[in-house]
Amino acid sequence: MTWSSFWKYLRQHWMGLFGAFLSTLAAAYFNVQIPVSIGSITSVITTMVNAGEAITFKEYWERIKEPALRFAFVVASQAAASFATISILSHVMEGVAAKLRHDLFDAVQRQDIEFFEFHRTGELSKRINQDVQELKSDAKKLLNSGIKAVAQTAGVVQVLYGISPTLTASLGVGVSGIVLIGTVIGKMLKKHSIQANRESSACQNHSYESLSNIKTVRAFSAEDKHLESYDELGEIATLSARKLGYGIGIFQGLTNLALNGLVGGTVILGGSMVGSNQLSGGDLMAFLAAVQMLQKSLATVSQMLTVYMKMKIAGDQVFQFISLEPGRTVAEQDGKRIPHYKLIGNISFDDVDFSYATRPDDPVLKKFNLQMSSHKVIALVGASGNGKSTIASLLARMYDPSGGKITIDGVDIRNLDPKWLRSELIGYVGQEPALFTGTVADNIRYGKPDASDLEIEDAARRANCHHFISSLKDGYFTKVAERGSSLSGGQKQRIAIARAIIKNPEILIFDEATSALDNESEAVVQKAIEENFKNRMVLIIAHRLSTVKKAVQDIIHVVEGGKIVESGNHEELMRKRGVYFNLQNQQSSK
């Protein structure tokens, strides 16, 4: 963890932190005063007992009044200081954690799509929630108990030095040795801790993946298989966590051994100093009492070292991504926007090369060329895995090509403002539409945040979903369950289509967007799209040729092996008796 990064967040709350620091010191001071003031009361009682006289409560109170009131003051002040420390620290650290979560979520969300192919959702979600939470609570512990223990240690060392500089110096040598050994063990523990963290993440990812695909798991009756692999990962994680636990146990045990050894050593060395008249017996007793207090404080310091290690690991996870620069295609917000009156919408792919970052040696497109004129309905067809969706993703600038260029009206899309490109110019409806938590209306309004209820209803009618939405108990205000699980695939697709229609983009991409609809519904939706997008471009991607046949498309491009191998309308392509003809025959014979 880079401390300067964390400090940037803490600095914003410096007044609160300073207040917490002062109240921690005060709490430490009053902590030390509590046994002292109890001592004063006890000595009055001892004197009283030794005198052996019977006294009334009033007389008794008169005698202990002063130390008792001092005790009450010390205890009340200690309680107030503890309350202040904990409240201020909670206030400050909750603010720090909220800002960290915000910045981390923002940084992650702004990465290129490739980033999400390398990092799993479970891992990212753990960093944003669990690791920030751990960083916050560990930092709180350190700032509270850590500072208190260090302050108490400093106070006690001063007292010790006042009693015997020689004994204090020998104690110092012993403590330094312990700290040195502790540092070495600490480093080893850190390695274990990182490993334990990694293995617990793997476990978490597994459960996340299984639960988010629960329907598939259930359909294959694979619960036992998933539980088995979860247990396997769990066993590895448990083993690592146990090893870490043993390590921490050894560390704490050795620390206690060493600290108790220090007390023993002090008694023996102090005793010899008493023997040679270098120290009085009373001073040795006082020194030992103070060493016990030092021992307690040092034990807390050693616990805090463990907390510090955990905090550093959580911090590494958090700050690694917070400091990431925004992804290329998101960062360039200052790119060009083609003014509406100039926009025609002609698209050209010129010698485009592309391979996915996860499979760099497996190019999907090689010197790919395609010209698409605006105001047309264009279809890309071809067998699965031939690169149709990749072409759409490149156009929506989810990825950038590694060679060649894609232009809209002659402007390289890398020079266009990506936010404008995606939010205004291009509308994209994919095969698996994602719905968000909220109502049906909220999900349609996602395409145009300021849309009126009437506009929402209009878009829904065009997407052929008004009827089914109206039949729901709460109509447009029906809550959509997590990821739309309460709706059918076709219903989700129609809501996603309504969301794209309401956005009213110049170029509308339908990537297998009607694949879950029945024939009748698909025809209604396609007709509505063609009518509404007459003067724009609609790019329909399908491998089900019936989809394409129903659309009154101007041109069909057949994609095979990342290349356009045939182009024309349905009749022309059938006459060619080539790839399209074969696809058609294969599908109609099914």
Ligand SMILES: Nc1ncnc2c1ncn2[C@@H]1O[C@H](COP(=O)(O)OP(=O)(O)OP(=O)(O)O)[C@@H](O)[C@H]1O
């Ligand atoms: N995110 C990805 N990472 C790595 N490879 C990918 C990724 N997405 C697609 N591919 C690969 O790229 C190739 C083209 O896939 P693409 O999805 O573009 O094909 P498609 O023609 O649209 O197929 P479908 O009709 O099944 O959707 C395939 O070999 C596929 O395995």
